[in-house]
Amino acid sequence: xxxxxxxxxxxxxxxxxxxxxxxxxxxxxxxxxxxxxxxxxxxxxxxxxxxxxxxxxxxxxxxxxxxxxxxxxxxxxxxxxxxxxxxxxxxxxxxxxxxxxxxxxxxxxxxxxxxxxxxxxxxxxxxxxxxxxxxxxxxxxxxxxxxxxxxxxxxxxxxxxxxxxxxxxxxxxxxxxxxxxxxxxx
Amino acid sequence: xxxxxxxxxxxxxxxxxxxxxxxxxxxxxxxxxxxxxxxxxxxxxxxxxxxxxxxxxxxxxxxxxxxxxxxxxxxxxxxxxxxxxxxxxxxxxxxxxxxxxxxxxxxxxxxxxxxxxxxxxxxxxxxxxxxxxxxxxxxxxxxxxxxxxxxxxxxxxxxxxxxxxxxxxxxxxxxxxxxxxxxxxxxxxxxxxxxxxxxxxxxxxxxxxxxxxxxxxxxxxxxxxxxxxxxxxxxxxxxxxxxxxxxxxxxxxxxxxxxxxxxxxxxxxxxxxxxxxxxxxxxxxxxxxxxxxxxxxxxxxxxxxxxxxxxxxxxxxxxxxxxxxxxxxxxxxxxxxxxxxxxxxxxxxxxxxxxxxxxxxxxxxxxxxxxxxxxxxxxxxxxxxxxxxxx
Numbered sequence: 210x211x212x213x214x215x216x217x218x219x220x221x222x223x224x225x226x227x228x229x230x231x232x233x234x235x236x237x238x239x240x241x242x243x244x245x246x247x248x249x250x251x252x253x254x255x256x257x258x259x260x261x262x263x264x265x266x267x268x269x270x271x272x273x274x275x276x277x278x279x280x281x282x283x284x285x286x287x288x289x290x291x292x293x294x295x296x297x298x299x300x301x302x303x304x305x306x307x308x309x310x311x312x313x314x315x316x317x318x319x320x321x322x323x324x325x326x327x328x329x330x331x332x333x334x335x336x337x338x339x340x341x342x343x344x345x346x347x348x349x350x351x352x353x354x355x356x357x358x359x360x361x362x363x364x365x366x367x368x369x370x371x372x373x374x375x376x377x378x379x380x381x382x383x384x385x386x387x388x389x390x391x392x393x394x395x
Numbered sequence: 396x397x398x399x400x401x402x403x404x405x406x407x408x409x410x411x412x413x414x415x416x417x418x419x420x421x422x423x424x425x426x427x428x429x430x431x432x433x434x435x436x437x438x439x440x441x442x443x444x445x446x447x448x449x450x451x452x453x454x455x456x457x458x459x460x461x462x463x464x465x466x467x468x469x470x471x472x473x474x475x476x477x478x479x480x481x482x483x484x485x486x487x488x489x490x491x492x493x494x495x496x497x498x499x500x501x502x503x504x505x506x507x508x509x510x511x512x513x514x515x516x517x518x519x520x521x522x523x524x525x526x527x528x529x530x531x532x533x534x535x536x537x538x539x540x541x542x543x544x545x546x547x548x549x550x551x552x553x554x555x556x557x558x559x560x561x562x563x564x565x566x567x568x569x570x571x572x573x574x575x576x577x578x579x580x581x582x583x584x585x586x587x588x589x590x591x592x593x594x595x596x597x598x599x600x601x602x603x604x605x606x607x608x609x610x611x612x613x614x615x616x617x618x619x620x621x622x623x624x625x626x627x628x629x630x631x632x633x634x635x636x637x638x639x640x641x642x643x644x645x646x647x648x649x650x651x652x653x654x655x656x657x658x659x660x661x662x663x664x665x666x667x668x669x670x671x672x673x674x675x676x677x678x679x680x681x682x683x684x685x686x687x688x689x690x691x692x693x694x695x696x697x698x699x700x701x702x703x704x705x706x707x708x709x710x711x712x713x714x715x716x717x718x719x720x721x722x723x724x725x726x727x728x729x730x731x732x733x734x735x736x737x738x739x740x741x742x743x744x745x746x747x748x749x750x751x752x753x754x755x756x757x758x759x760x761x762x763x764x765x766x767x768x769x770x771x772x773x774x775x776x777x778x779x780x781x782x783x784x785x786x
Contacts, residue, residue: 225436231428238427239420252417256426263427264434269709271436272721274688285690289705296706328410337702347404348411361694379403 219276234263240349241287247344248291250333262290284359288341295337331381339374346371503734505753507663507727511559517665519543519776522606523577529601530644538576539776542568542655545662556661562751563662563773572653579642580605583635585614592616592628601636664773667730668710668780670722676765687720692767695760699736703729716772716780730771
């Protein structure tokens with residue numbers, strides 16, 4: 210649990226204390242929005258999913274057995290809200306991406322240019338589950354154990370899901386990108 | 396190789412950090428808190444769930460189903476005068492047992508087939524509920540302000556209702572028909588206030604809930620159990636109860652002008668409530684853990700089921716459904732997809748031949764849990780699920 214996310218605040222919110230919940234939500238929202246934005250790749254969908262997850266967190270707080278697990282539980286509800294929002298909108302494939310730009314992010318040692326659009330296209334091709342593990346691990350920086358706890362899956366499953374997600378993402382980027390030499394050749 | 400992976404990951408993480416300028420968490424927080432102000436917390440404790448049924452349709456359907464279940468089991472075991480159609484003297488012939496409709500690969504027995512049109516509109520105001528097993532084989536009927544009359548013919552399949560029938564049928568009254576029915580019931584003089592009466596000989600139960608403003612007035616008569624301590628019905632009250640029984644027993648006597656559509660059609664719900672419970676491995680059948688974090692259960696189901704349940708809406712008013720673990724509401728399409736996701740998995744249909752009961756069991760899912768049960772209940776227009784587990 211985050212340092213600021215103290216258990217007492219969670220317990221107070223569980224008992225219906227709106228002020229405690231407002232403080233908790235204030236600490237959480239930016240993080241939840243960041244995660245949902247990256248999973249859904251659409252700021253409007255992300256706002257809706259985050260908003261819904263905050264309402265669901267409030268509604269279901271009394272059912273949370275272990276307040277110390279609040280953050281993982283909140284992330285889990287967010288992931289569900291993202292899934293529902295994505296299903297509802299069905300706009301993943303055509304929605305607006307993040308910051309547009311053609312400049313390359315980097316050039317790796319094999320000479321593959323990876324630009325933002327390529328990464329964005331490749332990421333959009335991932336399944337919802339794969340997007341989720343990539344974002345939770347490489348954006349939210351959850352450990353594998355935290356990732357597994359959040360998704361309620363075994364650690365081994367989390368590790369393999371992440372492995373396959375990255376492999377698929379990398380393959381998609383490579384399929385999309387062309388070697389520097391090819392690009393340089395008219 | 397590891398360098399390549401590391402570099403790719405590094406690029407990925409840089410890319411994932413982008414886009415923050417589009418994010419306005421304050422706006423999202425403000426909107427969410429505005430909704431929170433109008434949203435009660437749901438408290439899933441078993442006792443709070445039971446005692447939450449203090450009024451309204453939830454209490455009505457819950458108690459009705461409980462009584463029906465008790466009556467079915469008790470009468471079937473103890474008495475020859477059973478409305479299940481036992482061979483005792485004085486009983487009606489046993490209702491016809493439905494033969495399962497051959498279902499195509501896309502259909503799930505007990506759920507409306509693909510393409511079945513849900514009852515319209517999806518929501519309606521309940522104005523009267525009648526339930527009794529004094530009319531063999533027993534009947535529960537819900538009447539809505541928009542004219543819909545939905546009822547459960549228990550174990551029998553009325554002719555002509557079609558393949559979409561899954562235990563409930565629908566007819567439609569006109570607005571005048573609804574008003575006349577309510578007036579006739581109300582004019583018995585029984586509905587001044589809630590009234591529980593006892594009958595002094597064994598027999599069925601009788602319950603009527605009649606809307607009065609924003610609440611229901613219940614008149615009930617029980618033998619044994621629920622009737623213990625209640626006053627015995629006077630002759631006048633017995634006569635009034637009998638007149639209501641006659642009214643509902645002979646619906647053909649209702650004026651033709653009161654019907655908008657008297658033909659029976661299958662009631663197709665817009666949504667289902669899916670409830671689950673967990674039995675610890677060392678617990679006796681019927682003993683459950685009580686509330687369980689839904690995600691703990693869903694994680695043990697096929698992935699497609701997890702997604703469907705995750706996209707559902709948590710339900711606090713569980714109506715007549717057994718809700719030991721918790722309940723979630725899904726669309727009828729999602730309910731069908733959920734049932735389909737169980738096919739070929741370790742999640743087994745409880746009564747594969749039942750047209751009325753859609754339930755599943757997953758045996759020994761964890762070292763601690765002996766069983767997870769999952770049951771589907773059709774949601775009525777008043778938004779509350781009912782339970783058709785009798786057949």
